[in-house]
Amino acid sequence: MKLSVLKIPLPKIDISKINITQHRRRNNPGEVPGTFFINETALPSKIFVYSYKEDHLEELAANDMADAINFTKNHRGYTHWIDVKGLGSQSVLDFIQKEFDVNPLVMEDIVHTHQRPKNEEYDHFMFVVSRMLELDKGLQLKNEQLSFLLFKDTLISFQEDYDDVLDPVRNRLRKNVNGNIRVLGPSYMLYALMDTVIDHYFTIINRLGDELEIVEDHLYQKPRKQLMYRIQGVKKLMITMRRGSWPERDKLNELLKSTNPLINEEVKLFLRDAYDHSIQIIDLIESMRETATSLLDLYLSLMSNKMNEVMKTLTIISAIFIPLTFIAGIYGMNFAYQDPKTGEILKDNMPELYMHNGYMYVMILMLLIAIAQIWYFARKGWFRD
Template sequence: MSRYTKGVSKKKGLKPGSLIHVGNSTGKKTEIHIIDYKDDYFEEKDVHSIDECLKYRDTDNMTWININGLEDIDLYEKVGKYFGVHSLIMEDILNTNQRPKIEEFEKYIFIVLKMIYFREDKLVVEQVSIICMENLIITFQEEGKDGDVFGNLRDRIRNTKSKIRKTGVGYLTYALIDSIVDNYFVILEKVEDKIENFEESLMTTATNNLFNEVYNLKRQMIFLWKAVWPLREIINTLQRGEVEIIGSDISIYFKDVYDHTVQVIDTIELFRDMIAGLLDTYLSSASNKMNEIMKFLTIFSTIFIPLSFLVGVYGMNFDYMPELKFRYGYAVLWVIMISLSAFMLMYFRKKKWL
């Protein structure tokens, strides 16, 4: 769970608003991608400097600036200066341990979300920060657009017949959040497949590796729950139509996203219960297996206790012991031991201990 605390100590003793990256270092160069559009106009390009974005501050077009990478502190200082974003908000953008939230200001709103996807069978939680202004949205990602969930959204914007080309900042904000929420269902489908595979495996064999995999899945569900649960509060704020920049005409779309969010949360809680059940099943299976082993060893030991007693008695080195000179003593002793063992086996079977 270090993903939620790692690097926070870097900020110790610094004044509020100090810009410092808190999170995993990718080593990648910061990328800036711009989509500028309206009903009959479209422009898409990559730029190398935040200075090239200044001309999009006061246009009639709808502009989406996507910045990938959080390690270029100088760039983020310029973003705050050029677009009038408070230094505390810029600090939150660079801190990837933020809880999903929404904050409303006079000229913009600030939203933090968690984008989740699988990479090599490992759950990856990436923070996405969104600043919504009039006719302008700036998104900030940890890694890059090649691995995000906005590919379909970009294709919709490129389509001249798409509804999004005729709408403003409110609808684009909805579309961004909806893309992230819809991807949660993709994650849940993969989690469900894993749970079904684990259930089948537990019916046949319960190994330590299987237990480790189930436990890792449980940790991943905790990550997912922490990322999704606060989202309900964010969507609820937006669907009430009280955020001036978003507008009330988009509230019906946020109601739909809210329903999806509640469904995701319910499914996560269901899966958490199922995974807890899998762990209980594994522990019960391991306990039953150990009981069977102990049962076998106990029966085996019980059979040999009287046999050990007999051979122990006749193994004593006294000179005057009865039956020592008996000609058929060895054969008789074998008959007694075999008969005793057979009787005990029949008794155990009758009691259904075998």
Template sequence: MAKKKRHRSRHKILDRKLGTSPGTLFVSAEAHAPRYFLMSFNEQMFREQELASYAELLQQVQSQPQATHWIDIRGYADLPMLELLKQDFGIHSLQMEDVINDYQRPKVDELDDRLFIITRMLRWSQEQHTLEDVQLSVFSGPNYVLTLQSDYEDCLDPLRDRIRVGKGIIRHRPPMYLVYAILDVVLDYYFPVMGAIGIYIEELEQKILDKPSKQTLREILDLKNELIKLRRIAWPERDKMNELLRMEDDMMPDNLKVYFRDAYDHTIQLIDLIDSHKEMSTSLVELYMSTVSNRMNEIMKVLTIISSIFIPLSFIAGLYGMNFSREDPETGEAFRLSMPELYLPYSYPLLILLMTALVLVQLYMFYRKGWFKSF
């Protein structure tokens, strides 16, 4: 699933028509049909609904100007709706282009009294051991927060539950606090991903110690690529939070900066974890090479012992296997320097006993030197 999503994102980039004017919207054929969700709330009221059309959504928002609205649109496969969305909410064409071409780096743009924020939601695939990331685009307005995403599922359900039951201070705060709450929940989900990666690193380490293989090495290299991808996401997240903290008071009030500063601290912790996991993955490669080298050394030790045992045996067998005559075939005279033991009645069992004794002596010497302790 993760690999398919990653390839689909690449195809979206490749499918874009080259040379088109800036701000031209291009919807992929794989885009989902849009679904419209609306949460309207303030200190006295709360209402949640899924609407059938964009027109109904807009009518509900305009009919309740005193409430804070969380407009959540999931799916992009409706270009006329996107054009209307640009007009009704004052979205710049370049910003909407970044929304549709949803493989953008995390960032924040300020236009008039509105903010445009891109963040990336992460999931860790336990089956494929790959990182799944989905772009979440956030627009803030005077009485609304507009979120757009390509998938129907996301990680924001805990926040929706908090708003439904009225927990916390979200209903009593301005829309910018809802923006913080959305970004904070997205960042919170990064840490379970890092925990799953840490567990996977331990599993790979155990695999290396038990039985290293080329497949294990490929899994380590794939993990390093996923960590590089994660680092490319985390650093812009940190820069985005830092930029939000440095905004003017009219855009980012001081009483909200303390919350964004906490989210900024989370990005610092996240980067530290990524760097730590990246170093551990590098050490896994070194451990793999060391383990394979040790296994090779053990194999060479076994072969050396076997060779050491059979070299003297081969020498004896070769020595007594020489086909020299014991006497002169013409005169019948015996040669004085021939091998007399070849013709002894018990020469064969005596030679076998000699070879066996030689093997036992060698094994004893190898044992005394500690050659068998690593087996």
């Protein structure tokens, strides 16, 4: 029974783009804690305000934080979500720090976007960090920090870029009248945003799983270096996801155990579900890392087998020509049968050199030896896969 492998075309992906976009630390050693500097590549801040209650929602694209705060003050009794996109406006960050009395160390962590997922509790607010991952068609992974400040009736979110994966939450907020997102306060909004980020991990894992399946199919067709590079690229993405998912699980566990009144007790039920999702993601990542490692081992094994086949072919060819070369070497010595000066017959030299049809006899002998060797190797099974 022959195993047939489908010939699936390999998607055209630039291997050099299988990479991760993230920021490195920019702090200088010895800086005073709590100081922060705006990255010159940071985008100017755009501010969006969502003020809502059970049956009503108001939205505002604010020009600055002063307009956003005035908008929330004009909607007392509402829950507010202030979404700050881009961290390039010093005035916006300074205003938030002064207006909400935020610890300078927290503002430093918001701006220096290399933080791991974590949860920190202060007297009147909570500071939460998540890692928001996005994967484009070329397997370019964007690793972005998503920070939250949770207050009694207000949630402020900070993100580096204008694009995100949070539109499902905005749509639920606009459509889900009297739903949990409208009723359970800012702590539920915090859960909803974190849960959306976590669920997007599943989308990325599914894409990487499809990539590994395509690579596996092509490995059996024809192992080549491009496949090895793609496996290594997927492993690199998995390592980044692992770095984000493990502390994400720990952060959710801390929120579940927290007694802070800013976390609604009803929300903890939903946080437990997000915690389960984070555990599933960790299990999937570990499983896929093992799969990628196995595929890499398979590639090396197939390449080794391919090399063995090449060496086997060369060995057979060499084995056939060794006796032929031996015969040719003997008759290439040209020891004369008769001394050209004295005419003496040298009986112990090569009489075959002057034999009638000697050349034909030697060629037939060499051909018979080659045929006999090929027959012998065939019986031994050397020509079988």
